[in-house]
Amino acid sequence: MHTWDGAAVRSRHLLAWHERSNQDWERMVLDTVAEYQGKKQRAAERRGSIGLVFLNPSLRTLTSMEAAAVRLNMHPTTIIPGQGTWSFEWRDGVVMNADRAEHIREAVGVLSRYFRMLGVRSFASGTDYAADRDETRFRTILDAATVPVISLESAFYHPCQALADAGMLHHRFKGATAGRKFVLAWAYHPKALPMAVPNSALLMATRMGMNVTVARPEGFSLDPGIMERARMYASGHGQSVTETTSLGTAAKDAEVIYAKSWGAPLRYRDPEAEAQLRERHKQWRITEPLMAHTSRGVLMHCLPVRRNVVIDDAVMDGPQAVHLLQAEFRLHAQVAILARALG
Numbered sequence: 001m002h003t004w005d006g007a008a009v010r011s012r013h014l015l016a017w018h019e020r021s022n023q024d025w026e027r028m029v030l031d032t033v034a035e036y037q038g039k040k041q042r043a044a045e046r047r048g049s050i051g052l053v054f055l056n057p058s059l060r061t062l063t064s065m066e067a068a069a070v071r072l073n074m075h076p077t078t079i080i081p082g083q084g085t086w087s088f089e090w091r092d093g094v095v096m097n098a099d100r101a102e103h104i105r106e107a108v109g110v111l112s113r114y115f116r117m118l119g120v121r122s123f124a125s126g127t128d129y130a131a132d133r134d135e136t137r138f139r140t141i142l143d144a145a146t147v148p149v150i151s152l153e154s155a156f157y158h159p160c161q162a163l164a165d166a167g168m169l170h171h172r173f174k175g176a177t178a179g180r181k182f183v184l185a186w187a188y189h190p191k192a193l194p195m196a197v198p199n200s201a202l203l204m205a206t207r208m209g210m211n212v213t214v215a216r217p218e219g220f221s222l223d224p225g226i227m228e229r230a231r232m233y234a235s236g237h238g239q240s241v242t243e244t245t246s247l248g249t250a251a252k253d254a255e256v257i258y259a260k261s262w263g264a265p266l267r268y269r270d271p272e273a274e275a276q277l278r279e280r281h282k283q284w285r286i287t288e289p290l291m292a293h294t295s296r297g298v299l300m301h302c303l304p305v306r307r308n309v310v311i312d313d314a315v316m317d318g319p320q321a322v323h324l325l326q327a328e329f330r331l332h333a334q335v336a337i338l339a340r341a342l343g
């Protein structure tokens with residue numbers, strides 16, 4: 001018989017790190033690094049299963065989560081709705097007489113009975129800002145689940161990426177991240193990408209005590225609530241968050257350039273106007289001369305990246321790029337996250 005302890009399960013959900021205590025976050029960063037260094041023995045005898053539901057494409061998250069599960073002797077099952085399973089209906093109260101055969105509530109309820117935990121990727125709608133900001137879709141999943149659920153990237157947050165980035169920075173700077181200049185650098189992209197990664201990177205860097213600059217063109221500001229939380233984290237470390245519309249100025253003396261593209265909030269009201277606005281900023285690209293302005297800074301990108309659109313080949317293939325180490329830390333972070341969810 002399937003039984004569940006609601007409070008215990010909810011304490012192991014992972015939607016976003018800001019919903020978790022500093023103590024939990026700091027332990028997870030150290031666990032991630034410990035896994036990388038191989039100094040901490042993992043509970044290799046743990047067993048369990050995880051259902052990984054990908055409503056959107058992935059290379060890193062899908063494969064590193066499967067690999068992390070195997071490392072913990074867990075069995076991963078990857079589910080891609082619509083490809084061998086039914087397509088899901090999300091709306092409550094709807095008459096399901098169209099092409100979507102299964103409601104997400106039944107799907108998650110059923111999967112909760114098959115797996116010890118679930119991972120779900122569900123990107124932003126890009127059409128309903130309030131629903132994306134409030135994580136309405138992901139909270140429907142949390143509401144229907146009776147086992148811990150780990151976000152594999154939701155509308156506004158990518159906690160697996162954030163922990164991997166934190167672990168990599170902690171490793172790179174030997175634990176001394178506080179006060180270092182971190183630049184979240186907007187870069188042009190032909191599509192209006194979601195804000196989950198930049199939101200999570202900003203919250204991660206400020207929580208690590210870094211001195212953060214957000215460089216982005218006019219009109220590409222991040223959500224005010226995210227900025228406010230980032231400023232709160234920064235001030236807790238005696239740091240600040242600066243915003244600038246000059247990438248060159250931001251890069252000066254930076255120790256980390258975190259390149260990322262995202263769509264302007266305007267996309268929610270007027271996608272065509274947003275596209276026109278974005279097209280005016282093709283020069284926002286990470287180049288060798290830009291990296292030369294930094295304080296021998298490292299170049300981070302969560303990947304996938306469009307070479308010579310977002311970042312030039314010379315930077316991607318140069319000594320300052322750490323994107324592959326960053327991707328490697330996805331695995332270490334997710335081993336730590338799965339171990340946490342196992343309890």
Ligand code: CP
Nearest residue numbers: 058059060061302303
């Ligand atoms: N960074 C990241 O989440 O990569 P994928 O989209 O390939 O999983």
